[in-house]
Structures are given as C-alpha cells and as structure tokens.
Amino acid sequence: MITIRDYQERDATRVGCLIAVTYSEFNLAFASLEQLAAFLGPFRHAESTDPSHRKAIARVIRSEMVFVAEDESTIVGVLRGRKDRLASLFVRRDYHRRGIGRQLVERFEEECRQRGSTVIRVASTVYAVLFYLAMGYKRSTSLRSGWSFEGRGLPVQPMRKALRTIDHPT
Template sequence: MNAQEIILRPAQPTDARDLSIIHIAAIKALPATFYSPEELLAWRNNRDRPDNGNIFKLIKADNFWVAVIDNVITGFASYIDDELIALYVHPQYQGRGIGRNLVEHFCDRAREQGIDRVMTTASLYAEGFYSRLGFTAIARAPHYLSKGIIVPVTKMSKKLVA
C-alpha cells in the first residue's frame, strides 16, 4: 500500500467509537511477551468493548489525527507540542505504513512550530518501531495504568532536521 492511499485528517467527536475499537484491538492483539495479560487489560482501560467518547478524555492531548483508508479509520495518533502521546493502528492494517505516516505527520507539525526535538513514551513492543523511525531510547520509566498497575516503558526522543 502506498502513502497516497492513506489520508490523514483531524479526529472528530464522531470518531470516538472507532478510536476506542482501534485502541482495544491493537492491545488485544499483543502477546503477553513484555506485559502480563492483567497489565494489557489495564492498558486498554479494562475494556473489551469500545465506548463512545471516553477515549478523548483517557488520552489527554491537544491534537488527535486519524488515518483513513477507503473511508475506514485504520489508526490514530495524538500529541501535545513536542510529545507524541499515543499511536495505535488496527491490527488488520498494521505493516502498511500507517503508523509511519502518523509519526511523520507529528514530526512535520512539530518542525513547523520550530521544535527541533520530539519525545514519545514507547511500550516495550513499540521500541523497535520507533528506533526504525530515528528515535533513540533515553531511559526506562514507569507508566501508570488503571487500578494502580505500573508497567515499564521507554522514553524516546528524535532530533528533527530542518
């Protein structure tokens, strides 16, 4: 699939259910390699079914963007200034450049604001993905999930070139 078929647009309140579906499906598809089943359940906010609006409250960010292919929302990213807060692609669409497009969009927007370095907090599953996109690991850190569950994540950064 080439980049021309992936359309990025700002998320709208009516997208909330689709974003929740993607969030839950992406986490459910992960094996219990780095995190236990209980930790993965907490990561998806103890949900097996999507909700219709809480995703915008749960993932606190100023900017939400969705990736659309053939009128289907396939992934989303959210960010605040220089920090990528969340990136999820539905498992059925992974490996098609959607995540890469969303990250590049985030970096482009940061660059337009005069930001020369961006950050993200990567799950242990996503470290390799971000490394391939030029991010460097800074440190392991705790990530606080619901019900007091704490999991290790990796803080990562990327220097943006003009």
C-alpha cells in the same frame, strides 16, 4: 488508499475500539484480567453504547494533536500527542508494516516543527522500540516502569528524536 487526516469527535467510538483491541493484544498480553481493565481505563468500555462510557472515551482521546489513518471510511490508525511529546500510536493489526505508522509520525513531526518544537519525546512500548528506531528515535534511558490510567508496572522505553529545524527566510 490510506489518507491521514485530523481526528474529529465523531470518530471517537471507532478510535476507542481500535485502541482497546490493539493495546490489549500488542502491549498488555502479560496482564491479568483485572490488570487489563486498569491499564485500559475508559477504553475497557470501548464496545459500550452507554453515553457516559462514550463521553469518557471521547474525553481521553482529546489532545493537542490527534491524527487518524483512514482506508476508505475505515479508521486503521491513530496518533495522539502534543508539540513535544508523542502520547500514543496504534495501527490495526491487519494494516501493520504498510507504512501507516510512519506516515502518522511524519505528519505529527511536521506539525511539531511548524509549532517550533526541536525535540520529540515518547515513552515507547516494548513492542514499538524497533519501529521508533527505524523512525530515527534513540533510547534516552534504560527501560522504565510506566503507568496507564489506574494500571502500574507497564514496561516503557523512553526515546527521543531531535527535529530538523525549519529554515525561515530572513
């Protein structure tokens, strides 16, 4: 059974590996080895046991909101963001199309609503555009050239979604 829960610092190494593998495979396949290292930033050391690498990974995962999807004790998805911006979302390849991305986004949107947000923005990867459209997001501009850590020239699709506001009792 899949559970969505708050991320904890002790999840950092497992989340780092999930991000490194999924990001490389689905979003960075066009990159040379040198570019790949630049786009991955600290996640290029996801397998390392060096404490300085682990610390750097834990630092970049930290965000106002971070949720993980867990199957028993295996972390299979992660979403990071703040109250008006979804920063990153990754689901492990062998768990795709089982509604995990949807559950993570719904949990995040609920939290954003509670915090008073009316709009969420995301710079979607090209791969994820159909997913976000299915989640009710709309393209807000044409495709743009984005960046990731020291890497430049990552194609991204800016998207946005207006949130339903919560009716507060008067």
